[in-house]
Amino acid sequence: MSGYLALSLALFSIGALGVVLRRNLLVMLISIEVMLNAAILALVVFSRMYGSVDGRVMGILAIAVAAGEVAVGLALVIAFVRLRGRPDATAMDLLKW
């Protein structure tokens, strides 16, 4: 079980690194997906460890929320690319003044 938790931790760290280091908005969204997958893996591992189905139910709900998050995030990426012509996170300065 510790190995699965370590895998979840490693995936979350790699995803966080991708969000922080990459500047392509789409790659940042994909890295967020990797982090969400790591969290769902941790939920399933704890569900298995403690003999309860609650973690799996939360995993199902988390997957549903992840699907909605992807839809809204990709719509925002499309709107931003329409505005600026490139999906560069450093070009996001609409709310700066």
Place this chain on the structure above:
Amino acid sequence: MIVLEGSIPAALTSLLSVVAGLGAIAGALVVVTAPRAFRAVMGLLITVVCLSIEYVLLAAPVIAFIQILVYAGAVVVLFLFVVMLLDLDGSRAESSSRGPVRWEWAIGGTAAFFMIGVCGIYYLAKLPAPAAPAVSEATPDGVQAIGVTLLRDYLVSFEAVAVFLLAAAVAAIYVAHAHGRGEKADPAEPDPAPEAGAAGAAAGKEAP
């Protein structure tokens, strides 16, 4: 459904879990390091499939099924659609200027987080074993238990997720829809493609 205990040797399952875990990490590394967005999407696909193998090994085939259905079936395809529609692959996708975060700080912070997490896992492994490690109750994989728990204890969350998905769909359509550009430029002109739309929007912003 799948009952792994007894049908497959334990050494084989542990080997498979190690291989799938390494595959998931390799896919995540591909996501972070890929120069093109298309390869990052493929890395996400590798991670998703390897994690669903892990879910099967963790005696949670329902989660594995939903993972393949939602992630590999919907999310990855949605990402691929956006990559193909917007032509995000190319040298202009990522500027060469320095980002707001220095990479030394990012890697150092992530390594510190990883070390703290390893300490937490070590502490958790030192704790006494939980009371009932057997999850299978009524059916081999607990499908019935999951359904009852989802629709009884988590009914409010279930309904909230339903409303959230509807709101997310409406919001996605609203945000991605091209607002008002047709009125400003030429009402008779048909809605341009995203490529032309990007250029048109940029030109329209700077012209007045």
